[in-house]
Amino acid sequence: MARSIGEVGVDDLVEAGLPREAAAEFERTLRESVARARRSGTPSPGLELDPREVWRELASAGALKPSHPHRVHQLVYYSVYSGWDASARGPPLYWFPSLSQSKETNLGRLMESHGRKLLGSSYKDPITSFSLFQKFSAEHPDVYWSMALNELSLSFRRPPSCILDSSDKSKPRGTWLPGAVFNIAECCLLPSQQQRRGDDSIALVWRDEGYDHMNVNRMTLKELREQVMLVANALDATFSKGDAIAIDMPMTVHAVIIYLAIVLGGFVVISIADSFAPKEIASRLHISKAKGIFTQDFIQRGGRKFPLY
Structure with a gap:
């Protein structure tokens, strides 16, 4: 001890x-x-x-x-x-946000917008009233998640019939968002007033492997959306909706674009770790019945090149 x-x-x-x-x-x-x-x-x-x-x-x-x-x-x-x-x-806490920091979080903004209406005079601020607000969310899931989904700017192709359906007793935890249809990649790529996310907002920040001495790169939401749609349209012209498409790449900006494009196009993403040996890669391609794969010849680590497959 x-x-x-x-x-x-x-x-x-x-x-x-x-x-x-x-x-x-x-x-x-x-x-x-x-x-x-x-x-x-x-x-x-x-x-x-x-x-x-x-x-x-x-x-x-x-x-x-x-x-x-x-x-x-x-x-x-x-x-x-x-x-x-x-x-x-639970695990011991490491970071305690200040009051101003807590109000800038997604949950903090939600609590500041709706806390007084839901909790009345009991609501003080996101830190003091956290436990009280969490209890309310558990006891009133329909109210809480209606607000949360609106705050997240989820755009439904077909809205759910309700938030939580508890009518089927064979499902003790119920069915969340029954009947809902939406594309999560589409939700990520569209501007959102609630999320204070516009076309010129920074969507990705990265630095390429081996360029630690260079400034970080940035991509706006509009630029990301254009890149994703370019790949999604190419996939749509080659594959059928629901086909499995694999990604065997390190976590780079290109991998992010490809991942979102596969989801946006209505395909199934098969993620394969770039550390896998060729035999393991082949095994996952076989199990998933992938119709295509995005990969690269080698990866860079510490200034050296290693074959990926």
Whole structure:
């Protein structure tokens, strides 16, 4: 079992990779953060103080930095949460958004738009009212998911007859969105006022393998849509709707375009890991009955070229 955060000292931090002077400064910040958490927080079940408050204080103080050795991050994290019962409470939390950050998330915007109408005066903000809002969503799935689907700007070819059909008792969890038909790639590629996504919005950001010294590349939603439609139209002229099309490529911008194009065109995507040996690739093509495959001759890793198949 990891030692508690109160037992971590300068020698432990030095052993984890910090110079002694930096370790002494870090240890002071650590003690101050624990003291603030003790004053402001409430004890956690079975613990002297809430480790989430300790971690929150450490994050606010900027104690851990990217330049610190990974072992320092591990030491502090596991020491803070040494008494945390993950089986009962889930994994220990690492990141706590600020109130302003929480309001900029998809869920935060949804809560700010509808929270007061649904919860009345009980609603405060996305952080304080998170558990209350989550409980409402579980107890009123029709109301919550109607709002969520609208916020996500899903464009249905055929809308569902309801959100959740619980009439069939042989399906204890019911049937979600019965009768609905939509193309998820189409939803990804269209502008959305709710999502604040326009044609000029950046849709993809990437850097090509072997070009770490170069600036990242960017593609707008309009540019992505044009590329996807180009590939989708080519597929439509060659294959039949419902055909299985495989992709055996690394995760590149081209693979993203191809994946969306296969879905947009009404075909079935067969994803094959680029690490598979030729025999495994052939096996998956046979099992899926793929009618076509997108691939490349080789992949680049660390400046070297490796045959893909």
